[in-house]
Amino acid sequence: MKRISAQDFYTLLPYYENSVSVNMHLVVYEQEVLLMPASMQVIIQKSFSLSYQGSDFIMYTHLPENIQNTVRKYALIIGKQLQYSGYRGVCGIDFITTQDEVFFSEINGRFQSSTVLINKAMHHCGLDMSLQRLHIDAFLNPKCTIELPAFEVGYSLYGYSYDPETFEKAKYLYQCIQDAPEVVCCNDDDLDWEMKLEKNTYLFKIISNTNIISVSAEFATLLHPDININEHIFDPKHYHEQLQELKIMLLSHGIKIEKRALEKLTESGGVNCQEFEAIDLLIEKNIYINVPYETRFSELSPFRIELENNGEFILMYFGKKLTTAQIRTASKLDSHVSPNGFLYKDFLYLGNDRLRIYHRNGCYFKTLNKGCKFCDVEVNEMPLPIEDIKEAIDAYAKCENIQHFMIGGGSEPINSDFQKILDIAGYLKAKFNKPINVMSLPPLDPNILDAFKDVGITEVTFNLEVYDRMLAQKYMPGKGFIPLEVYDKAFQKAVDLWGRTGNVRTVFIVGLESEKTLLEGVKHVCALGVSPILSLLKGISGTPMEYFFPPSDQQILKICHKVQKICDFYGIEQGPVCRCCEDNTLKISC
Ligand code: SF4
Structure with a gap:
């Protein structure tokens, strides 16, 4: 179909793939311009157009501060210009922002689809006010006559419209909405699902008290996978x-x-x-x-x-x-209490065929208030005696089907002598003689790995998590400062001891950094003989990164394919080697 006509005029604008769209309501008075809280807009790509589908005021507050300041500055300049031109009342200004620049996009001289969220927030704060009342006030008075304290808009909104390809999915979603605690209201205008509809007919809209979009490492908008019904990677x-x-x-x-x-x-x-x-x-x-x-x-x-x-x-x-x-249901042993009063489940985790043993309580970096921002390990300084660990290991080993062990959990200080890990490994080797993996920080002195091998440790995992070291420092303010050279020396020594067969591994978190640096990291470790493990970013509730989502399904799939190609090129198997332990990684052995 021909989309461009030689007889019409067009405005050409540059397209920034890695950008987010921002909107701000203004109320223009004769002598004053009120700036309202801004939102990020959900714009989705359709066959021949970009379509507005919703707004998110929560995620906007997590954009970089310099972006938020520039948006306010530009909005005020535009508002003053509108005021000078005689404009009065509410309008909306759209911006496109990249990681470090803000571009003005358009002015809409009307209420916005997201006006309802600002009204809802004012109501929630106990203000008997709406943007409609402010709009009228701006026509009647030179300055705002209404006392308006600062308020936050803790809502997001997403609208669904009719598309024959996604109709059944939209219907399914609509039926689930009442069970979702994050959805505070659904507006369907008495929708009749049996009615014959034209494409793009409005179906229903949900309002949520949490963010529905996030910003990717590349600085593009990510719609929450469960809100998004337009992606198709699985048939x-x-x-x-x-x-x-x-x-x-x-x-x-x-x-x-x-x-x-x-x-x-x-x-x-x-x-x-x-x-x-x-x-x-x-x-x-x-x-x-x-x-x-x-x-x-x-x-x-x-x-x-x-x-x-x-x-x-x-x-x-x-x-x-x-x-x-x-x-899998929980083990009865999880609620047992050790001699020093710890619940077994606080320091042991039974996986599908593996017992994971935490060698310490909490994490050293958390005690320094420098814990990784995606991690939910709690601050805990109570020493965990080895007698308690041994007792619990014996109890699980008696009752459960355990094929191998992993010692890991919170980190010790970087200059640790690893003695506790060696003691636990020695106990496991002597008693059970099964494979033992240690997941820890890379040792400063790689020669300590000789002692690892001597005591019976068969695999080691030193998690880089983020290859881009600037981002590593941002997301892991303690662990992220360990230089790459320390990892490399430990990897080299470990590969010398345990080979290139998957016994030396490192985890990368997919979603924390750009695809480009992630793949560079995978190449880097594969070249050393280390198996990469891909783990998907999870915005765990209660952590500073709870607002973050993983990349889109499509992008994750693309990354998996590219990582596999790199591994094939270097003759390295993706980790982990154990099929049962693939469960929380992106690897699948079919
Ligand atoms: S070092 Fe490990 S345990 Fe400690 S905060 Fe980071 S991810 Fe959590």
């Missing part, structure tokens, strides 16, 4: 050929558990979601996935667990059966 009809796509979606969308299924799980010990706010799901006999559960918007996830009458759990996708599933 349930080709389910068996798309297990990687399925895993990516489960990891990024999370899951909900239907009431009857939850009751059955509770009878068998309760859902095991101690680690990372996620449950352990097993599908297709040997695919383990650690799926986020009861996390932000997971009630809107397309994935749901239902209970069949024969007692089997079923994994559903947009209300349709996908496959049978097993869900």
Whole structure:
């Protein structure tokens, strides 16, 4: 179809791929310009256009301060110019902002779709006020006659419209909304779902008390995966050929558990979601996935667990059966108390076939108030005696199916002598003689790794998390200052001791840095013989990064393919080597 006509006039604007759209309401009086709280706009790409779908006032407050200051400065200049031209009342100014620049985009001389959120916030603060009343006031008075204290708008909004391709998904989402605690209201204007609709007809709008968008490492807008129904990386009809796509979606969308299924799980010990706010799901006999559960918007996830009458759990996708599933329940030992008063589950975590042992309580960096911003390990300085650890290890080893061990958890100071780790490893080796992985900071003196090997440690994991060292320092104000050279020396020594076969590993968090630097990091470690492990960014509630989302499903898939290519080139297997421990990584062994 021809979209451009030689007879018409057009305005050409540059397109900034890595940018976000911002909107601010102004109220223009004869002698005053009021600036209202600004929002980020949700703009989605359609076949031949960019379409406004919603606004987010919460995420705007997390944009860099220099951007927010410039937006206010420019908005005031524009408002004064409008005032001078005789404009009165409410208007909205749109900006496009990159990481360090703000560009004026347009003025809309009207109320905005997001006006309702500002009114709602004023009402929430106890102000008997609305933008409509301010609008009238601006025509009647030279200055604002209404006392207006500063207020925040803690809401976001997203609107759905009719598209034959996404209609069933929109309908499914609409049915789930009442269960989602983050959705404070849904406006459907008495929508009749049976009615024949034209494309782009408005369906319904949700208002949330949390952010629905986030900003990617590349500085582009990311819509929450459970709000977004426009992405298609998975086709349930080709389910068996798309297990990687399925895993990516489960990891990024999370899951909900239907009431009857939850009751059955509770009878068998309760859902095991101690680690990372996620449950352990097993599908297709040997695919383990650690799926986020009861996390932000997971009630809107397309994935749901239902209970069949024969007692089997079923994994559903947009209300349709996908496959049978097993869900791991909590171990009875988790609530046992050690001699010094620690709950076993506070320092041991039973995985699918592995027992993880925390060698210390809390993390050294957290005690310095320099903990990683995505990490939920709590500040805790109570020493954890080795006798307690040994007792609990024995208890789990007696009752559970454990094939290997991991010693790891909070970090020790960078100059640690690793003695506690060596003591635990020595105990495990002598008693069980099974593989032992240590996940820790890289030692300053790599020669200590000889002692690791002598004591029976068979694998080591030194997590870089972020390859871009500037961002590493930003997101990990303690650990991120460890120079890359310290990691490299430890990696080289470890590869000399344990080989290039996957026993030396490092985790990268997908979503914390740009795709470009992430892939550079993967190349860097593969060249050293180290296996990269891809872990997806999770905005864990209560952490400073709870407002962040992982990249889009499409981008995650693209990254997985590129990382695999790099690994193939260097002849390195992606980590982890154990299939059961792939559960919270993006690797899938089919
Ligand atoms: S070093 Fe590890 S345990 Fe400590 S804050 Fe960072 S991620 Fe958490």
